[in-house]
Amino acid sequence: MNQAYEDLLAHQKQTMALGRIGGLMSWDQEVMMPRKGADSRAEQSGALSAVMHDRRTDPRIGDWLDAIPTEGLTPTAAANIRLIRRSYDRTCLIPKALAEETAKVTTKAQITWAEARATNDVAAFAPTLRHVIDLTRQYADCLKANGSRYDALLDDYEPGATEAGIAGIFDRLRVGLVDLKTRISDSEHSPPKATGDFTEDAQMALARDLAGAFTYDWQAGRLDLSVHPFSSGTRGDARITTRVDPQNPFDCLYSTIHETGHALYEQGVAPDLDWQPAGQSVSMGVHESQSRFCENQIGRSAPFAEFLWPKFQEAFGNAGLGSADDLYRATNRVAPGFIRTEADEVHYNLHIMLRFDLERALIGDDLQVDDLEAAWNERFETDFGVAVPDPARGMLQDVHWSCGLFGYFPTYSLGNVYAGCLDKAMRGDLPDRDQMVSSGDLAPVVTWLREKVHRTGSLLAPGEVIAEATGAEPSEAALLDYLDAKFGAIYGL
Amino acid sequence: MNQAYEDLLAHQKQTMALGRIGGLMSWDQEVMMPRKGADSRAEQSGALSAVMHDRRTDPRIGDWLDAIPTEGLTPTAAANIRLIRRSYDRTCLIPKALAEETAKVTTKAQITWAEARATNDVAAFAPTLRHVIDLTRQYADCLKANGSRYDALLDDYEPGATEAGIAGIFDRLRVGLVDLKTRISDSEHSPPKATGDFTEDAQMALARDLAGAFTYDWQAGRLDLSVHPFSSGTRGDARITTRVDPQNPFDCLYSTIHETGHALYEQGVAPDLDWQPAGQSVSMGVHESQSRFCENQIGRSAPFAEFLWPKFQEAFGNAGLGSADDLYRATNRVAPGFIRTEADEVHYNLHIMLRFDLERALIGDDLQVDDLEAAWNERFETDFGVAVPDPARGMLQDVHWSCGLFGYFPTYSLGNVYAGCLDKAMRGDLPDRDQMVSSGDLAPVVTWLREKVHRTGSLLAPGEVIAEATGAEPSEAALLDYLDAKFGAIYGL
Numbered sequence: 001m002n003q004a005y006e007d008l009l010a011h012q013k014q015t016m017a018l019g020r021i022g023g024l025m026s027w028d029q030e031v032m033m034p035r036k037g038a039d040s041r042a043e044q045s046g047a048l049s050a051v052m053h054d055r056r057t058d059p060r061i062g063d064w065l066d067a068i069p070t071e072g073l074t075p076t077a078a079a080n081i082r083l084i085r086r087s088y089d090r091t092c093l094i095p096k097a098l099a100e101e102t103a104k105v106t107t108k109a110q111i112t113w114a115e116a117r118a119t120n121d122v123a124a125f126a127p128t129l130r131h132v133i134d135l136t137r138q139y140a141d142c143l144k145a146n147g148s149r150y151d152a153l154l155d156d157y158e159p160g161a162t163e164a165g166i167a168g169i170f171d172r173l174r175v176g177l178v179d180l181k182t183r184i185s186d187s188e189h190s191p192p193k194a195t196g197d198f199t200e201d202a203q204m205a206l207a208r209d210l211a212g213a214f215t216y217d218w219q220a221g222r223l224d225l226s227v228h229p230f231s232s233g234t235r236g237d238a239r240i241t242t243r244v245d246p247q248n249p250f251d252c253l254y255s256t257i258h259e260t261g262h263a264l265y266e267q268g269v270a271p272d273l274d275w276q277p278a279g280q281s282v283s284m285g286v287h288e289s290q291s292r293f294c295e296n297q298i299g300r301s302a303p304f305a306e307f308l309w310p311k312f313q314e315a316f317g318n319a320g321l322g323s324a325d326d327l328y329r330a331t332n333r334v335a336p337g338f339i340r341t342e343a344d345e346v347h348y349n350l351h352i353m354l355r356f357d358l359e360r361a362l363i364g365d366d367l368q369v370d371d372l373e374a375a376w377n378e379r380f381e382t383d384f385g386v387a388v389p390d391p392a393r394g395m396l397q398d399v400h401w402s403c404g405l406f407g408y409f410p411t412y413s414l415g416n417v418y419a420g421c422l423d424k425a426m427r428g429d430l431p432d433r434d435q436m437v438s439s440g441d442l443a444p445v446v447t448w449l450r451e452k453v454h455r456t457g458s459l460l461a462p463g464e465v466i467a468e469a470t471g472a473e474p475s476e477a478a479l480l481d482y483l484d485a486k487f488g489a490i491y492g493l
Numbered sequence: 494m495n496q497a498y499e500d501l502l503a504h505q506k507q508t509m510a511l512g513r514i515g516g517l518m519s520w521d522q523e524v525m526m527p528r529k530g531a532d533s534r535a536e537q538s539g540a541l542s543a544v545m546h547d548r549r550t551d552p553r554i555g556d557w558l559d560a561i562p563t564e565g566l567t568p569t570a571a572a573n574i575r576l577i578r579r580s581y582d583r584t585c586l587i588p589k590a591l592a593e594e595t596a597k598v599t600t601k602a603q604i605t606w607a608e609a610r611a612t613n614d615v616a617a618f619a620p621t622l623r624h625v626i627d628l629t630r631q632y633a634d635c636l637k638a639n640g641s642r643y644d645a646l647l648d649d650y651e652p653g654a655t656e657a658g659i660a661g662i663f664d665r666l667r668v669g670l671v672d673l674k675t676r677i678s679d680s681e682h683s684p685p686k687a688t689g690d691f692t693e694d695a696q697m698a699l700a701r702d703l704a705g706a707f708t709y710d711w712q713a714g715r716l717d718l719s720v721h722p723f724s725s726g727t728r729g730d731a732r733i734t735t736r737v738d739p740q741n742p743f744d745c746l747y748s749t750i751h752e753t754g755h756a757l758y759e760q761g762v763a764p765d766l767d768w769q770p771a772g773q774s775v776s777m778g779v780h781e782s783q784s785r786f787c788e789n790q791i792g793r794s795a796p797f798a799e800f801l802w803p804k805f806q807e808a809f810g811n812a813g814l815g816s817a818d819d820l821y822r823a824t825n826r827v828a829p830g831f832i833r834t835e836a837d838e839v840h841y842n843l844h845i846m847l848r849f850d851l852e853r854a855l856i857g858d859d860l861q862v863d864d865l866e867a868a869w870n871e872r873f874e875t876d877f878g879v880a881v882p883d884p885a886r887g888m889l890q891d892v893h894w895s896c897g898l899f900g901y902f903p904t905y906s907l908g909n910v911y912a913g914c915l916d917k918a919m920r921g922d923l924p925d926r927d928q929m930v931s932s933g934d935l936a937p938v939v940t941w942l943r944e945k946v947h948r949t950g951s952l953l954a955p956g957e958v959i960a961e962a963t964g965a966e967p968s969e970a971a972l973l974d975y976l977d978a979k980f981g982a983i984y985g986l
Contacts, residue, residue, distance in 0.1 A: 036713040
């Protein structure tokens, strides 16, 4: 390649290295940082953000891009140039002061949110949330051109996705889910519930064991506790977190498997393209397809329950369950809970649709922060049939809005849709998958994901990655078929 | 103040914020980072280092400094300007490529060192150490002007100190220490030794308890494990680490107290001068005076043993000891051990003098890396009377050289000298100190340190801080008097 391309990639590598530092800072803030470190950390985030903004808008990037011949590019070079051009054009539209203020405000907002959540104090969080929304609107206004603010935000997480396209998928998905949950609630079947004493040590030991079974590389990551489970980092340093509920071990175990799915993607994404934009994970939706696939299509399957049952008994005793089938059904109880991350597969996407509609209204100025709690609670009761008891189980439950992550939530449901597509395709390629999973041999499953999804990096667009992997355009139909079959059997529908 | 000063301070604040990010990265690397994260972290360190170098050599700093009137400055402004000028002038002498390469190489070198130490493999570390020394020499050559390379390096850690000045103090200190250790080894007194089963949980719980007794603010820090105990961060986020030896609880407990002393300085340094150069700790020697004072003059005193004894019994049982006086003497056994950080107060400075002489020779090209192990072992046997059994207990025991920290070791002994001076002065100001300490009321001790040392920040030079606090120029005499009196009583000399 020519010198401009070499210079551009070298510059990009340093920018990516600084970006990884930002990832470490966020991880530390959630997992390790003492409370009084927040003010200083906010200054640090602001300073790094300013540096990143300067680098991303460095006019030399434009010069280098212009100096690279457009003909005869390798697919990798073409993807790198496409991704850098896109980032450069977008970032140049954002004033540096706005980027810096947003970094500072959202760093502090996460602390304010955590405290408000702990004390159920919506009023304590409201001014901060207003500030974050105001900054997010300003940001979207810089980018939206002729599209909607929300389209502009979506593009950061799912390049190419649109509000209208997602609304279409969600509308069709909603019909199927509401029908299924109604049939389930009318069913006389009631899966068993695990009860007993689930110590933190036993939960964490089993969580580590399961992450390892999914081939998580412990030399390239670590597992810690945080309020909200998340994954962070990439390649040689892809960390995960979980949380422990002494009443319910499945929260810890399935959060761990979920985050392991994310980390497997990072640990396996295009290993030969390190430090290149084409070698990065392609979108939040595809990322979520990896975590949800591991968590649900594998982790909450009947064969996995067979694998898990002896380990579960060793860790916790029988916990009121009598067999692997009991465990399978216990991990697939369908009930209208308040917490998104603990939701069953039938209700999960309804949680997302609630947030999708509310955050579109917030960003579009059709809903004010003062009215958010009432709007949340009303919509929740309509969709789930139960009243929200307190804000920690309502509008304060998720960290996202305090981080300024508007447009992020729908990628969770896109991930579920993609996971449904991948599951269908993998069953064709690995007809013996159930036997592999029940014996705890998950390597072939992960290898399939590596080859079909991880290795592609960002060489293709998100929808193209799924279409290439599955041989068909992504559609919600596979997910609905999977859910109907699975829960139809469990609930005798 | 004028606009140039405001702009300079605002620029400085962002630089300091980025510097704190570097501190977090180092902490994470030692305490949390998975092994395979090393390569990426090296790139991150290099990228941040390049950013820092650009900022520190930003020509606007020179312009701002020139535009600030030299008359009518407050003492704080004068100190800020003096410190920024010094940093700017020094940094401008270092080529950016050298700064960046040093950051990358030393980041990886710490991993190489840790592995070499674990496997006692000097040959595996030698090429890396040669590389680090070569970079350090280049660095010193940029700065040394008419002084020695070693003077140039010292100036980073103890501004104003010189090789010759330190050699003079060390020569006088050495005479007294050799005399004292000879008399002790001739003594028939043998202090008791703690024996038993010291679990990690019990050690860490007591370590936390003791850090709290020293008023360590847990909302502004945390305690973790690392290979080599250290403190990191400042103000609202001043973290400490320790390590656990199941055979010897004192390593964990006194490492914790030592690092707590460092952290107390950071948590208390000039609180009204945050984000200003004048509001930072003044030197490594003064820093070490705080840690060593807490560890030795307080932590290894007879009154502290009275406070510790019931806690110790609760944690570990009697461990072969019969009284607080036994505990006092057990924590003050004098013996020629191999490990610097575990050394008693009589031998400690002899460890430093060994490193001081060897590293001066390495930097001055009078000693080659290939000859270092032999030189270390020969000198050790001469000074301590025992042969080094393996490199992990010899030249591979300390992380410093892998980090490029040449010129740092002597500040440990300067810290001991300063701690001797502070102890003498504090006894005059707090005649009831022994009673306070034996009852566990350490707040007056810490308040004295806060007011006499911490609050001063960098408004004065290091030696001036100690002179102001104690009313006399620093001298090794106070330390030698303290050691003679203490160990004379314990060993019946």
